[in-house]
Amino acid sequence: MSYGPIDQSDFMRLFVRHERDLRVFARSLLPNWPAVDDVLQEASVVMWKKLHQLQQEEGFFTWARVIVRYEALRARRKAARDRLVLSEELLELLANEAMPTTGDELEKEREALNCCLKKMGDEQRQLVFAASMRDGGVKELAEATNRTANSLYKLIGRLRASLRECVYRELQTQGGNHE
Amino acid sequence: MNKSTEHEDLIDRYLTGMADEVDVEQLEALLKTDEELRQTFLAASRVDSHLREQAEQLTLVKKEISRPLKSHFAWINPGSAAGLLIGLFSASVVWAYVVPRGGEITRTSQEIVSEGFEDSDIELPTHLPVKANEWCGRLVSVTPKGGISAFEGKRMGRLTPKAGNRSESLSRIVDLHDYPDLESGYVRSLRVKGSFMAPFTGQNPGFHVRIVAFGQAPEDVRQAWTDRWNSDAMILQGVERKHLPEKDEQGNWHEVSASLEIPEGTRSIMVALGVWHLNPEMSVPDLYLDAVQVQLVDTCKPPAKPN
Known part of the structure; x- marks a missing residue:
């Protein structure tokens, strides 16, 4: 457990450790695997840029999930005309109810x-x-x-x-x- | 079929991409009003994720953060079964790593090119390459000036686009006949990495790394590339990564990489690193390239069956 600013090498380690679980979360919000891969990629870049927000390693997974959720919803908005995806309102609901899984x-x-x-x-x-x-x-x-x-x-x-x-x-x- | 089974079937069709518009509408309405079904949906999506992980271990689906984004994909050669895949990566941090899954994946890599443009006398042909192992392009070796540092070493390459051009690149052909045959049970990839910089000049160029596989010998690649619009058979497969730096991050070095799993039948691979998105109405900017690496990576396929 670390109690200082997270540096870039810490980030890679933390991301690799939690990537599978973040993918599981993203999958519950996205219609297919290519979309999951895209959102994870976008989210990882956002995490990298906002790394300064994270003070402790133990908060990484929760913090990363918030970013994945935001990016998934953003991807949904981009696909507004696609009738084969669930609504943003429903995705918010699913994201809230998926949260307790550790x-x-x-x-x-x-x-x-x-x-x-x-x-x-x-x-x-x-x-x-x-x-x-x-x-x-x-x-x-x-x-x-x-x-x-x-x-x-x-x-x-x-x-x-x-x-x-x-x-x-x-x-x-x-x-x-x-x- | 009872209601519960019917609903599970609906969820499954959605998760496997088989749902049509009516299915999705029905699923949406059901999930909005039925909390228990939402839990069933979430459980099903988790199992789907775990299955995907298992399938990835079996089929060696490589996960690289820097892979091209689907949302920006376009097939340059739509008539071809394996066209040129274009990806746009619009953020300023690009890195790549490979996560071995299941502990059964082994990789060996061989660096076949490492270029820092340290040779001050470098003189390159400006046309597309017509033989293997030779860089071609409008590039010279320069020492850093005006507060700029090389990415590594003492010198770096400066790309000088022809006035009026929208893009410029440095290219090279790798002849697979120069390297040992692939062992049985392995797949081979070519990985290319380079660092780019464009100090702020009013231009806002993007950077790209392109890898294209051809069945032809090196001396025939230029013609095949030129003819790619006319024949489906010219390009076996290709990938291009485009990276557009944000304006406030111009002046930094940007590492861009791409990787291509080499398809069967490949003889030559053309590698190109360059800039695009130049405004031909504006003056030609300074564009720098350094620390180019090309690697052959052989990966052993895991056993076909799970334990």
């Missing part, structure tokens, strides 16, 4: 997800990852396996739902404080 809780969720993924078969795991890898991943897989993209998405949807259910059960078993 890094420790997220780590427990990751561990639970790992347990659940291990319980899946290789093919099921590949399908779930295909939807998370990149745009077009499912379509490519559909072509490779002679299925329609729509049927594959439905299957992936069911697998993702069962994964979420499994994560929830794992957290309950571990005594985690899920939701």
